[in-house]
Ligand code: HEM
Ligand SMILES: [Fe+2]
């Protein structure tokens with residue numbers, strides 16, 4: 001644990017235990033979506049599926065990156081991950097995504113996906129709100145993740161016909177915002 | 184429709200197998216079936232068995248997410264006039 005780092009956050013008036021619980025819950029949500037995207041890689045097939053597969057792969061890697069970037073902050077603040085995967089799954093901040101009954105129904109698959117991204121947008125907005133001006137490092141991390149979650153939401157909402165995202169696909173490396181926490 | 188006092192509502196905290204109920208704007212909702220209210224706790228910040236009308240103002244979502252949960256009663260003293 002980074003003792004003084006935690007003390008600074010506490011002295012700024014943040015309830016660090018609550019914050020830690022939220023960080024762990026959101027880390028669990030990331031691994032859950034990473035898993036869902038992995039299943040999608042085997043199910044986004046055919047003319048409709050292949051269209052989305054590549055962008056889903058980018059979101060898959062970025063959600064895994066979010067998990068990777070959250071873990072050190074959890075331990076710095078004196079928190080820890082649960083001892084087993086079942087417990088971790090069960091405390092996820094977002095309802096774990098599940099492959100629709102008909103895995104050829106691309107729309108249904110995308111709807112599950114966009115809901116997971118929307119839940120993430122809400123989760124990191126909350127963490128930003130709790131840490132803004134108080135816990136600078138967690139804020140920077142949560143804001144960086146938030147940038148990428150908003151992009152994920154907009155990509156898939158465009159595929160669902162809700163309107164243009166205004167984005168191109170990523171060029172170059174994944175995680176343009178969170179990347180600095182992974183080096 | 185059952186009328187809950189705030190004290191009665193306290194029992195439905197979702198712990199130890201008890202149902203998870205919570206009140207919003209005078210209505211009592213049953214969120215026992217929600218993954219996001221497991222054990223009566225929501226997002227590390229809220230617990231069932233209470234009136235969360237004010238709490239939602241600081242939440243990253245509005246009350247529309249409550250719509251799919253069954254209403255099991257009204258909160259005494261907080262119900263809308265037509266529900267008295
Ligand atoms: C700061 C406090 C809160 C936070 C951080 C929070 C966060 C969240 C998040 C991230 C979701 C998932 C939304 C999605 O899937 O897009 C959610 C769902 C939900 N929240 Fe909250 N929330 C808070 C307060 C509240 C309050 C006060 C209530 C009740 C009055 C409430 C009721 C619900 C309900 C009913 C759902 C849907 C659950 C489901 O679909 O199973 N939340 N909340
Ligand atoms: Fe993510």
Ligand SMILES: [Fe+2]
Nearest residue numbers: 063117149152
């Ligand atoms: Fe995402």
